[in-house]
Amino acid sequence: MKKLAAALLLFCAYAVAEAPQAVAIRNARIVTVSGPAIAKGTVVVRNGLIEAVGDNVPVPADAWVVDGEGLTVYPGLIDALSTVGIPGAAPAAAAGGRGAGRGAAPATPTVTAPAPAAQTEPRAWGPEDRPATTSWLLAADEIQATDHRIETVRSAGVTTAATFPTRGIFAGQGSLVDLISGEKAGEMVLVPSVGQYISLSRGGFGGGGGGGGGGFPSSLMGTIAYIRQIYLDAAHYQLVKDAYAHDPRGMRRPEYDRALEGVLESKRILLPANRLVEIDRMLRFAAELKQPAILYGAREAYRPEAAELLKKGGASVLVSLKWPEPPARTADSEDTDTLRTLETRDKAPAAPAALQKAGVKFALYSDGIDQPRDFQRAVKKALDNGLSREDAVRALTLSPAEIYGVADRLGSIEKGKIANLVVTRGEIFDDRTKVEMIFVDGRKYTPAADTTAPGGRGQTTDNPGGNR
Template identity: 55%
Template structure:
């Protein structure tokens, strides 16, 4: 113990002096949950230059490595939030604001105060940010990052989440000297929102309007690509197709993310995904307990929202919620367990639940709902990487992968558990302490 403290003293001092941070680590004698393979009871993880160099029992430790005594500790792959705005400072709620009460959903575009030109239809591409890349927007200055890392998150599938065609996501690491350092892969998909401004807000002003708009865009994309290839093959005499910024954005995305929370929305988006004929991921899933079989049959990757529906913090005591809502509140946290049992592939995301206390509480509810702990960890790591086809670089502790690691004392997300170290891209972070619960969390006490 003493040696460890000494080490850390040096380490911290080195950082303070802005000397080269250490680039080689060995976590020794720790329990290692690789996720991809079997759990190692006592093993060493070797990290060098941002990568996992090796993992296994009885590894030789290179001379230049900083050694961490992992006895009594467990090493996990860094946790991945499978859909968030983490890392985009512009959409982060103001520091100190109650994260869930006011922030969700983040990045909601506000109606413009001054009249905008009237939208004439899908061809005007309203609420369309298909080309906007999270990769260009992420910055290490997002004040949420420190707290998130402190509970073991190293990675996020981050999306700009503005408008209906809500932009291109990037898989990012949650630390870096500048934005570009954070990007692991991009683009990873186009997020689609089915939000509208309501009646009289301009096209699309209804859910059906949004759906028809998205449908038209993808038909336009097909025609655009067809036109471009015909043009390429027969340049002479063929009219040149007009460049479409918005369609280029859609064309880039390897997959689309469609929102589906309630049962009828799950049905609707399952068929919509089939109709659009491109790889799709459904996100939401709070009423998926009514559609487990259908989801298994549909075989689409799913993102389960950890922000479980719950009683409104301040409700009229005479308003009795509907049975449907009560069922949702009672059964949503059991969705991960039901999906696991049915063998349906899913990962977690934390819509607006940014504080450690929140995420811990929500995950615990999933586990209480019957989700085996190992499956919870998988949904937070490898499964999330698989949804985006990036399990070759993140999501498990394997040789050659990015060194995103979390070292805990105790089972993750248990109250008494402490996160001892977090490695992002091979860089060590020592959470000073878990940041205080958000005001929203505090209010529950009174």
Template identity: 30%
Template sequence: MSKLSNVLTIAVLLSLTSPTEAEILPPGNRPLPPGHHALIHAKVAVKPGVTIDNATVIIRDGRIQAVTENGQAPESAREWDMTGLTLYAGFIDPYVTEAKSISTTMTQSITGAGATAAGKPGFLGAPGNELDAGTTGPGSGLSTMEPEHDVTEAFSPKPDSYETLRAQGFTAAVLTPSNGIIRGQSALISLGQGSPNLLVIKPKLFQHIVFDTKASKPGEFPKSLMGVISAIRQTLSDAKHYNDTWEYYKANAGTFKRPAYNKSLDILQTVLKNGQPVIIEPGSVLMVDKAIRLAGEFGIKPVIVATGHEWRRPDLVKANATRFIVPINLPKAPKMPTDADWERVSLDQLRAWDWAPENPVLLQKNGLEIALTTHGIKDKKSFRENLAKVIDRGLSKHDALAALTTTPARLTGAADQLGTVEAGKLANLVVVEGDYFDPKAKLKGVWIEGSW
């Protein structure tokens, strides 16, 4: 056998015996950097209530391979000395959107002057008086009803798009649509850098409904809170009727007129028939109760975005027993020129400032599952400071960690991938000099799917 044949034979044998976990790139692509790491001498918060001192975390090809106490680093792994550092599972923000928080606590105008349906026959208004929804293709007659919208269709983040979230320890998030009333479908995304194809973890995750009275176009229905709720109820009722009509048509196609196709009503079947979860942002504590009762009419078990005012009616919150996504955008007390000026501040405002950091505590103590979000916080750098205030008012660090990791992981159906520092999970980690819940402790950075 020639020397060339021997070389080829050895090369084939090596290829057959080499690990297969690494990604094989097509010709012309640069090789990926080594994906084998050993994080040694770390304090690891494996999950809420479980901590390992002097731990070794082995990462291979974007996943956690092992977490052991006093473990040895494999010879092929690059070692990272984590002495004095604490590792947490990467945090998950369950509600990231460009839209501002809404409020439905103010009195709404219900005159409806000039407001008509935007083109849907039989919805509101007289034939020939409908306005066009302004969208191409078949769909809802109201421009604010766009359940078919998918956030991944325009998802193309820049390298620094989510830097402010990463700086607070977040490694994954639910990217949420920002326009309309029935706004469409969100996606669970990685907050790493790279191709959008690689960053989407779970597409079409939630359907989103927001009681937004300012979402409609000028002259378009609805303009009031009553109108918003009416439009949501009518759209969901239309979706049920749409399904019944199509089911009857399929069974009697030879004798029954073919129904019209409506993309908006068709996509809502994933909610009404297939159980796609729905997140509702109601804007006030009274509307929390209304949102849950409205969802119950259609067999929907919603997740509610907390309003910050649940402390006003804890009886309603406790009775509904649902899951909450809780913003901690705490209001700041204004700087008054003199002490006498404080006398002009209403008691209600003072109560709102005082209760704001305790609102998540009230929800949790009422036995409700909460997941924390940065939603509504203008300066994301204040997230840890706000969280510390919430902890000072009674939320335990155990529950705070759960609200950032295991709870949103379950909420998004990604508990098999995210939420804990365990073998088989994605290597998403937060690295802190000390205790994350001390705002003065330096956050060194994050690992996202094995990349620092």
């Protein structure tokens, strides 16, 4: 069987999934996440689902058998905030620039290619013009199964991504997708709408600028006011629509507003928050808007006050794995960063451990770190800063599944759940550990060669967060 697998691997250079009826990985260490790890056990996968798991599970007669001796099976990793599958999109929602501290831009996606909207969006003269808003966009409708990043990301062990449109203030609704290299994008979609991605910059839309030249909004407070007005409008819109549905006679027909429709459809909102000040601000804002919120970025979540606020606010947090890095400087440069910035760079990777300790529900997200080696290193940095491996795995599996309300089908190795698995040789996130195979919806993939090597295809789409 092993030979067969190897032969198949040779045959289809990469990216082609094997989809046998059933697969049994036996004699492997199984990290179920939902329960205790099984030192030596078997996982049976059939029809894309986990049929059985345990230390004493019989191998079905029709199953392909993978000898798991020396291997560890983990639930497939979930990238809690990504743009994978949306070609030309921003490289996942980057949270702020490099460095940190005062004056650092609020968490905002870095946009590589200007959106077509940048040219076409007319100047906005106020909230009524719905600037930088595509709240109705659904990632599921944008996804292209041909996006090469799907394979790259999957090779790091990521089987599922919450992928979002990220351009604009109300960028649109994210979808939870399985990273299969299918032909139809629809096959990939687990949940079409998991939440509205909100950024506090116009991100890719024209205008901006604090002066008079750009359109509304041109400031942070303008953006916040706009978001606030949208939710007031949405509530009013719903009220009027309901009244009209109840009895249209004698009542003027309410005008259809797709921006508000998109907002009303969204189950939850994602708000950017890196600094402590932003975390405080966004927690209050979410409470005011009465929207279930997920904060993303969380660079300063290492600060005790931040973890405390998050715990108290009960919000879920997505921590960017793109740790702040020092800027490139020549040796004779006299410029030093501020203590605040230095401290942030030193401590940011300790944020996950701090959140874990405080009991805050959090997940990690790649923030544009696509290359497997960089991804692994980024997670390792969190481990080096106090996060246990167990908690790191959880923050990339069951926790994001819980945050997006899909823990009944994803995030752990349990009978009946979707068969998304990562099989490694060695402990996951260690430098020398190799991802041996990945199962997505029961389909087996082998990782592509790491393309971070020189000459390799595709650097990460933004500055790598690895140890440069």
